[in-house]
Amino acid sequence: MSKLGVNAMKISLRAMAWPSLLARWHSLDNRDLWGLLAAIFALYFLLLNLLTQPFDELLNLVLVLGGALLVLPGPPDGWQPRPGRIGRWVGIALLMAVLGRGQRLMGSDFSSSFMPLLAGMGLVLLAAPLGKLRTFLPSLAVLALLPVMRAVDWLTPTGPLSVATAWLTQQTLTLGGYTVMRVGNIVKLPGGGVNVAGACAGLSILLQLLLVAVIFVMAFPMRHRWQNGLMFLVAPLLGMVVNAMRISLLALIVTSSLPHKHWWFEFFHEHWGSMVFSGLGMQLFVWLYVYWMARQVAALGTR
Amino acid sequence: MSSSQPGPTQNGKRGGLPLRRLLVGLTVLTVAAAVEKVVGLSAPMPSAEAPSSLSLDGYRISALQDSAPRRGRDLSLGTMRHFRLVPLSGEPAIALRLLPVSSRMGRDLNMDAIGGVAPSLALPEKRIVYLEVANATGPAPKADSMNMGRGPGDPAGSTTRLQTCLTPTGQAAVESYMLEGEGKAPGKLGLRPADLLRLIGLQQARHGCLAVQLESGASAGGQAGVGSVDRQRQLKTVWKNLRGLLIGSGEGT
Numbered sequence: 001m002s003k004l005g006v007n008a009m010k011i012s013l014r015a016m017a018w019p020s021l022l023a024r025w026h027s028l029d030n031r032d033l034w035g036l037l038a039a040i041f042a043l044y045f046l047l048l049n050l051l052t053q054p055f056d057e058l059l060n061l062v063l064v065l066g067g068a069l070l071v072l073p074g075p076p077d078g079w080q081p082r083p084g085r086i087g088r089w090v091g092i093a094l095l096m097a098v099l100g101r102g103q104r105l106m107g108s109d110f111s112s113s114f115m116p117l118l119a120g121m122g123l124v125l126l127a128a129p130l131g132k133l134r135t136f137l138p139s140l141a142v143l144a145l146l147p148v149m150r151a152v153d154w155l156t157p158t159g160p161l162s163v164a165t166a167w168l169t170q171q172t173l174t175l176g177g178y179t180v181m182r183v184g185n186i187v188k189l190p191g192g193g194v195n196v197a198g199a200c201a202g203l204s205i206l207l208q209l210l211l212v213a214v215i216f217v218m219a220f221p222m223r224h225r226w227q228n229g230l231m232f233l234v235a236p237l238l239g240m241v242v243n244a245m246r247i248s249l250l251a252l253i254v255t256s257s258l259p260h261k262h263w264w265f266e267f268f269h270e271h272w273g274s275m276v277f278s279g280l281g282m283q284l285f286v287w288l289y290v291y292w293m294a295r296q297v298a299a300l301g302t303r
Numbered sequence: 304m305s306s307s308q309p310g311p312t313q314n315g316k317r318g319g320l321p322l323r324r325l326l327v328g329l330t331v332l333t334v335a336a337a338v339e340k341v342v343g344l345s346a347p348m349p350s351a352e353a354p355s356s357l358s359l360d361g362y363r364i365s366a367l368q369d370s371a372p373r374r375g376r377d378l379s380l381g382t383m384r385h386f387r388l389v390p391l392s393g394e395p396a397i398a399l400r401l402l403p404v405s406s407r408m409g410r411d412l413n414m415d416a417i418g419g420v421a422p423s424l425a426l427p428e429k430r431i432v433y434l435e436v437a438n439a440t441g442p443a444p445k446a447d448s449m450n451m452g453r454g455p456g457d458p459a460g461s462t463t464r465l466q467t468c469l470t471p472t473g474q475a476a477v478e479s480y481m482l483e484g485e486g487k488a489p490g491k492l493g494l495r496p497a498d499l500l501r502l503i504g505l506q507q508a509r510h511g512c513l514a515v516q517l518e519s520g521a522s523a524g525g526q527a528g529v530g531s532v533d534r535q536r537q538l539k540t541v542w543k544n545l546r547g548l549l550i551g552s553g554e555g556t
Contacts, residue, residue: 033326040333047337051344052408081322088325095329099336106347106407126326269480 034081034127041095041119048102053112055275056204057150060211064116064146067215071138084129091125094118113150117143138218145214149207158201159185161240166196168244173251187247192255194247200269202243205278209235212282216289223296235285242281246274345374349381349403349511351471357399359544363389367398370423377411378404378420388541395519395534397541400424401549402514404468409483409510414450414466416479417514424516426452426464431477434539436546447475449542451535454518463519465538468512473550475515483510513549517541 028036042065049058083091098119105112120143124136162185170182173189181188185196194200213235217228246268253265267273349372357364370383381403388397402421406412418425429452436445449467457463467475468482476482519534 030322030326033323033330037326037330037333040330040337044333044337048340051340054408054410081326083322088322092325092329095333099333103336103340106344126322 029080031075031080034123037126038123041098041123044099044102045116045119048105048115049112052105052109055272056208056278057112059275059278060146060149060208061116063208063211063215064142067142067145067211067219068116068120068139070215070219071142073135081127082129083126084131087125087128087130091122094122094125098122110147110150110154113147116146142215142218145211149211153203153207156203158198158203161201161203161206162196162198165200165202165240165244165247168240169194169196169247169251172244172248176248178252187251189251189255192251194251194254196247199274200243200247200250202240202246205243205274205281206236206239208278209239209281209285212285216286220289220293222293227292227296231289234288238285238288239281242277242284245280246277344407345376346379346407347405347509348372348374348379349405350509351403352381353384353401353403353513354549355384357386357548359388359548361391361544362541363391364399365389373420375420377408378406378416380404380421383421383423390537394537397537398516398518399541399545400514400516400518402516403511404514405509405511406483407510410479412468412482412510412512413479414468414477414514417468418466421514424466424514425455426450426466427455428452428459429466434542436475437543447542447546448477448481449475450477451538462535462538465517465535465542466515467542468514469546469549470512475546482512515542515545515549517545 045061045065046058049061053061098115101111102115117140120136120140124133124140127136166182166185166187169187170180173180173187178189187194187196210232213231217231222228222231250265250268253261253268258264268276355369356366365387367385367387369385372382373380383400383402386399386401388399390396400423402417402424404412404417414424414426429450431448432451433446433448436447447467449465451462451465453459453461453463467477469475470482474481517538519538
């Protein structure tokens, strides 16, 4: 290691020493502490979801927290939190209630999707009096998307979507040169097949992309409303296409002679593997959005 | 955000307690809650115990020693009941183990994971077999999935154990996606009271099943000989007889 590197490490270690940390803690003003509290609550929710909720809920939470931050305008210089007399106690009560519920949460639970919104409201009430909360409304609206998504996911019947996904899977595999038969939501290849049902219908991927679309439209709105509307249509369609690719891969794994094919099937069927396809869908959507936006900006530049 | 705010030195003392103290207190409390969550997390105990006595036509059943319940991080185990089933037909005796299991997340609810926390249910060598359920209701044929394999002390290649996990709804399976019971009806839009309670957060989803293991001794030949085939057939027959008896036979709630 170079002398410079050693010196940098010594300086870092000195900065991390207890007296230095305490000194910095004392120099934090209310604004820093409010930001720290918000960040720690965000980390608490990530930890809670990681420990108790399904993986797709964790991804939704990451998207919503990121989105809430994205649509929050930067505070003016010298801004300090200044809660109202009653709002302060309501805010504290909300945060305490969220912590209490979080500590009792053991497994998958719908109420977990309300917690970021309630904590967001608590934090906002600690930041400003009731009459001056307008600035925070877009962030709260993004946080409210989490329970809305969960309710839509829970209430939407997956039957028709399963059949549509099976049809798309059949088309994808046929395009790839395979001989495919489909009966309802069952896709058959020579040597095996898959039954598209439940989570395999891809409702969660579809909703995740819709969530990304809402956040993008709020944070970086297009010039015309119809363009925003079009992105709301493109997002779920892209989700269906990506999910059909996942189901095609599962069907090919089932009929393959791949060693450990059961493991590969489980990987892409159950948890992290399906997240790969969610990520792919989001990547494609963001690319499409940015591409279209760049074209609009370029068109404006040439006028 | 409003810029007409007091300076940092004013410290927001409206409402009695200084804001700084409140923010520091909440920060410390949240960190403590996070640490407590990581350290103290555990799966709920199973809501029902396995039956302590069984009676089945054609068998003489005696109860052996139970094992104590155990709380775990991902899976919690109820009391493991242990029985000896002696067929009146003169066939060899079979050992039956019943273990109620409750999972925190549902994704951990599978026979491999159960074998990981309950060594007497571990199968070093296994294959999944499907057995059609007789008298199943509904339009589609219904099948139980189960592991068949050997115990750690049995000769390689032999089949001495049959395992599956039975949910309260009568589904017998070994994989988590069959057991976690999170699925909603595919074509229905409507709420049952339990769904509504879950939707507003008053009821948490419960993931649990009754792990069942039937075990015969290894046949004299050890490997897959005629004796081994007979044992496999016997295990499947006993399972078919036991299935109806075990559904909804849990004790307590």
